[in-house]
Every structure is written in C-alpha cells, then in structure tokens.
Amino acid sequence: MSLLDYEKIFxxxxxxxxxxGEKSPHKxxxxxxxxxxxxxxxxxxxxxxxxxxxxxxxxxHFARMASEGDRDNPHLPFFHLRSSGFWHHVLLPGKQxxxxxxxxxxxxxxxxxNIQCVFLDDELFELIGNGFARALLSSALxxxxxxxxxxxxxxxxxxxDWLECEAVVQDYFVMLNKEIAGEKYNKAEHxxxxxxxxxxxxxxxxxxxxxxxxxxxxxxxxxxxxxxKPAFNYQKQLKEVVLAxxxxxxxxxxxxVSSADLVPTGNQQIIDWDxxxxxxxxxxxxxxSEPERKYIAKKINFSEREKANxxxxxxxxxFVIEFERYRLTxxxxxxxxxxxxxxxxxxxxxxxxxxxxxxxxxxxxxLIEVKTTNSGKYQPFFLSHNELEFSKRNAAxxxxxxVYDFRNLVRIYQLSGAVDQHVNLQPQSYKxxx
Numbered sequence: 001m002s003l004l005d006y007e008k009i010f011x012x013x014x015x016x017x018x019x020x021g022e023k024s025p026h027k028x029x030x031x032x033x034x035x036x037x038x039x040x041x042x043x044x045x046x047x048x049x050x051x052x053x054x055x056x057x058x059x060x061h062f063a064r065m066a067s068e069g070d071r072d073n074p075h076l077p078f079f080h081l082r083s084s085g086f087w088h089h090v091l092l093p094g095k096q097x098x099x100x101x102x103x104x105x106x107x108x109x110x111x112x113x114n115i116q117c118v119f120l121d122d123e124l125f126e127l128i129g130n131g132f133a134r135a136l137l138s139s140a141l142x143x144x145x146x147x148x149x150x151x152x153x154x155x156x157x158x159x160x161d162w163l164e165c166e167a168v169v170q171d172y173f174v175m176l177n178k179e180i181a182g183e184k185y186n187k188a189e190h191x192x193x194x195x196x197x198x199x200x201x202x203x204x205x206x207x208x209x210x211x212x213x214x215x216x217x218x219x220x221x222x223x224x225x226x227x228x229k230p231a232f233n234y235q236k237q238l239k240e241v242v243l244a245x246x247x248x249x250x251x252x253x254x255x256x257v258s259s260a261d262l263v264p265t266g267n268q269q270i271i272d273w274d275x276x277x278x279x280x281x282x283x284x285x286x287x288x289s290e291p292e293r294k295y296i297a298k299k300i301n302f303s304e305r306e307k308a309n310x311x312x313x314x315x316x317x318x319f320v321i322e323f324e325r326y327r328l329t330x331x332x333x334x335x336x337x338x339x340x341x342x343x344x345x346x347x348x349x350x351x352x353x354x355x356x357x358x359x360x361x362x363x364x365x366x367l368i369e370v371k372t373t374n375s376g377k378y379q380p381f382f383l384s385h386n387e388l389e390f391s392k393r394n395a396a397x398x399x400x401x402x403v404y405d406f407r408n409l410v411r412i413y414q415l416s417g418a419v420d421q422h423v424n425l426q427p428q429s430y431k432x433x434x
Contacts, residue, residue, distance in 0.1 A: 001248060002166055003133055006086070006124055011140035014083055025065035027084075028141045030077035033057035034120075035138055038128050046125045047090075048118040050078055050111045078118070079105035086121045123248025130240045132162045160201075160209065165241040167197045168206060172213045173245065173252070176225050180259045182408075187227055209238070216242045218378050221301040223256060226376035226405060259374055260305035263312050264407055271410070273326040278413045281422070282378055306373055307382040316372025316403040317342065317354050323412065324357040324368070331360040352390025353398065367394055372403040377411075379404065383419060392418045 010031070016024040036057055037043045048054065058074040066072070079102075081087035091099050095114045105111055119125075127133040160168075171194055178185045191206045198206070212234035214224040219239075224230065246253050306312060321340055328337035336358040344354040355368040369391070371381040381402065391398045395417040402413050415422040 001121070001123060002170075003127055003136065003162055003244075006127060007136050007140045009084065009086065010137050013141075024070065025062060026070075026073065026077040027081055029058050029062040029065055030074065030081060031141055032061040032138065035128060035134050036061075038125075039131075039134060046119045046122065048120070050075070050108070050115065050117070075105045075108045075111045078111055078115075081118075086124050088119050088121075090116045090119060092116050121248065122250070123244050126240070126244040126247040130162065130237060130244075132237065133244075136162075160235065160238070161199070162237060162241060164198050164201070165209075165235075165238050166245075168194060168209050169213060169238075169241050169245050172210055172225060172228075173249070176223070176256065177252070179225055180223065180256060187225075209234075212238055213242060214378075218380065221303040221380055222253075223259060223302050223375040223379065230378050257302045257305060259407075260302045260312075261309055262374060262407060263309070263315055271322075273323060276323055276410065276412055278377070278411045281413055281415070284422075284424075302375065303373075303380045303382060312372055312374070312406070313370070314345070316406060317344065317370045319372075319403060319406075319410065320355060320368060320370050320401050320412070324355065328358060328360055333358070333360040336360060350386065352386050352394075359397075364397055367398050369398070369400045370403060371400065372406055374407045375404065377402075377404050377413065383425070388419055388425070392420070 013027050015027055033054060034043070034048060037054065042053060055074045058077075059072050062070070062072055062074075082089055089099070092114060099114045102110065102114070120128075128137065171190055175185055175187065175190060187207075187210075188203070191203045191210075194206055195201060195203065201209075207228075208231060210225065210228045211231035214228045215230035215232040215234055216239045217224040218230045321342055324340055325337045328334070328340075339358070341356040342354070343351055343356050353367040353369045355370065357366045357368055358364065359366050367390075369387055371383075373379045373381065391400065398417060400415040400419055402415065403410060404413070405411055419425075
C-alpha cells in the first residue's frame with residue numbers, strides 16, 4: 001500500500017465511543033507511542049514488545065488526550081488494534097487455542113500470557129522510518145486531515161516530496177517487470193504519463209529520478225532498468241521510498257530476483273560478433289554500500305543469486321570462448337583460436353581464472369575470468385579473494401570479461417590487469433575458525 005493508503009487507515013480507526021459519542025483515545029495513544037519509539041531508535045526491528053517502555057510512552061500520550069472517565073489501559077489497544085489489518089500478533093508457543101477464544105484483553109496478564117509481540121506490515125514499518133511519513137501518519141491519527149492540512153505537510157519547497165517519489169518508484173517497477181518479462185515498453189511514454197501526477201516536473205527531471213532509482217537498486221544488488229544508467233547523487237528520501245516499496249511488494253521482489261536464475265537455452269538470437277565488445281567501461285561511481293535495512297523482512301540479493309547460478313556462469317563462459325575464437329580468427333590467428341582452453345571446466349574453479357586465450361599481437365597467453373549477468377552494465381558482481389589475488393599477480397596477462405544483458409542483446413566489457421584498479425571492493429564474507 002502507499003503512504004496515503006495508510007494515512008486513510010490511520011485517520012479512520014475503529015474506536016470505542018464514550019458517553020456523548022466521543023471516541024476513546026487508546027488506539028491513537030498506542031500508535032503515537034510506537035511512532036515515537038521508532039523515531040527515537042528505541043524500536044529498531046519490526047517487533048513491538050508489550051514492555052514498560054511502551055506502556056510508559058503510551059501513558060504519556062494517553063494523558064494528553066484522555067477525558068474524565070478514560071482509563072490508562074494500554075493492554076486494550078495492544079489487543080484490539082489487530083482489527084486494523086496492519087497490527088499482527090505473534091503468539092506464545094501453545095497459545096493458539098486460548099487466543100482464538102479471546103474477544104478482548106481484560107488485563108495486562110491476558111497480553112503477557114498469550115502474546116509474544118506485535119509486528120506491523122513491513123511496508124508500514126519502513127514508512128515510519130521516514131520523518132515525512134511519520135508527520136503525515138501522526139497528523140492522521142489525531143484528526144481527519146482537511147485538504148489544507150494535507151497540503152501543509154505534503155509541500156516541502158521545490159524538493160520532491162514523498163508522494164512524488166512514490167509515484168515515480170511505482171512507475172519504475174512497472175517498467176522493470178516488463179523488461180524482465182521480455183515485454184516492450186516506451187520509456188518516454190511512461191515519463192509523459194507521470195507528469196500530471198507530479199508537481200510540474202519536467203520530463204528530464206523525471207528521467208534523472210529514474211536513474212536515481214537505478215542507483216539505489218544497484219547499491220542493494222538488485223536488477224535495474226537497463227536503459228536508466230545509475231545516478232548516485234540522489235536524495236535520502238528516495239532510497240526510503242524504494243525500500244518501502246520493496247517491503248510491501250516482496251512477492252514481486254521474489255519474481256524480479258528470480259530472473260537471476262533464468263538461463264538462455266538454444267540459439268535465441270543471431271550474434272553480431274563485431275558489436276559484442278563494449279569498449280566504453282562503466283564510469284567509476286561512488287563506493288557502493290548497501291543501506292542498513294532495519295525493516296524489510298527479506299533480503300534477496302540478485303548478484304548473489306547469479307554468483308550461485310552455475311549454469312548461467314557456464315553459459316557465459318561458453319559465450320566468451322566463442323567470442324575469443326571469433327576475435328582471434330578475425331585477427332588471422334586460427335592457430336591460436338584452436339588452442340583456447342576452458343580451464344575452469346576441465347580443472348575446476350580454483351585456478352583464479354576460467355579461460356586460457358591469447359593476445360594475437362604479443363603472442364602471449366591471456367588469462368580470462370568471466371562474470372555473467374542477466375542485468376545491466378552496472379550490476380555488481382562477486383569476486384573471490386583467490387580471483388582478486390590472481391589478477392594482481394598476473395596483471396600483465398589477466399583480463400576480466402563482464403558479460404551483461406545475457407538474455408537479450410548480450411554485450412561484454414573488459415577489465416584488464418588487477419581488478420581492484422577498476423572497481424570498488426567490499427568484503428562480503430568472513431572465515432570463522434577456532
């Protein structure tokens with residue numbers, strides 16, 4: 001759901017009415033307490049405990065809202081918010097039958113005797129991590145927003161507000177899903193369709209925002225729309241909107257990431273070998289660091305899936321061998337083309353490279369490591385410590401071939417010499433020993 005969907009739910013909670021028709025403030029006070037504890041870093045995971053800290057914070061907000069006759073009973077909203085649809089109880093072991101018979105919580109002991117904790121919708125928890133979203137939800141809790149109130153919170157100068165970012169992120173994922181499914185679409189048409197939903201943004205501004213979204217996805221090791229080159233100088237809020245979208249669409253994320261497992265079969269296209277080599281290397285971008293993800297339930301890494309996909313790796317290596325044969329034959333060195341060796345297939349993966357080929361100009365061997373992706377040019381890849389050290393020791397005769405867009409118009413770019421001269425490296429695993 002979008003932020004405005006949750007704003008609507010927060011502004012229309014089912015609440016008990018006191019004498020005279022006034023609504024009980026219990027649910028509002030409980031949710032305000034949760035918002036505050038998340039904002040202050042007291043709740044850092046999607047796990048809300050019925051502990052003293054929560055009860056004290058509830059009491060503070062409740063005292064501000066309560067009228068005569070209201071009782072400070074935090075167990076009531078902790079229980080009854082389950083009807084909201086976004087507040088989910090995690091039961092203690094063996095308490096399912098007893099819980100199913102409960103229609104209310106008569107005391108705190110009912111909570112502590114049956115319920116372990118609460119978790120929110122992942123997307124909602126991600127949203128609450130953003131100050132703009134908290135302001136809107138907090139306001140929604142205390143009153144039904146008028147259009148004027150709404151505007152006061154939503155307008156943030158000339159910067160892109162949350163709802164604008166939300167619209168462009170939703171559109172981006174429509175394109176990404178189509179691209180992965182092999183469906184044709186027109187980027188310019190998508191940009192023009194977005195313009196009426198935004199605050200007088202130009203088509204160029206929308207295009208750059210799409211590039212910003214690509215950058216956030218590359219940072220997380222996810223596939224991106226290949227026609228939108230990552231642009232990394234993006235607003236912090238945009239990343240939060242992307243994370244919120246992924247948190248609320250994890251089934252979609254599963255499908256997108258599963259494209260890492262797709263391996264082309266047969267000869268799906270006629271290869272124009274003269275156009276395979278991309279001589280323009282990716283631009284060096286700021287050091288990529290995956291954002292701290294406190295809220296998303298799943299962490300699925302597209303690049304890790306590709307690394308583990310042996311069939312995709314073998315297909316990429318076979319493609320490079322064919323490319324090398326074409327390259328050497330075109331250079332008039334059929335003799336060298338006939339001596340190419342697929343070393344990783346014959347001797348295993350521990351050599352530090354995959355293919356033994358040749359430099360036809362220097363008549364020297366060329367040791368090639370192959371990394372293959374179904375995604376675009378900027379998709380991160382994994383390099384083992386052994387592969388990195390091998391590239392350093394054999395820099396004069398080493399080259400990494402990055403095969404990208406493998407399921408479509410397959411291309412290759414080459415990184416010659418020690419790999420760390422070309423890319424930013426980050427440790428991804430540790431050796432544990434005793």
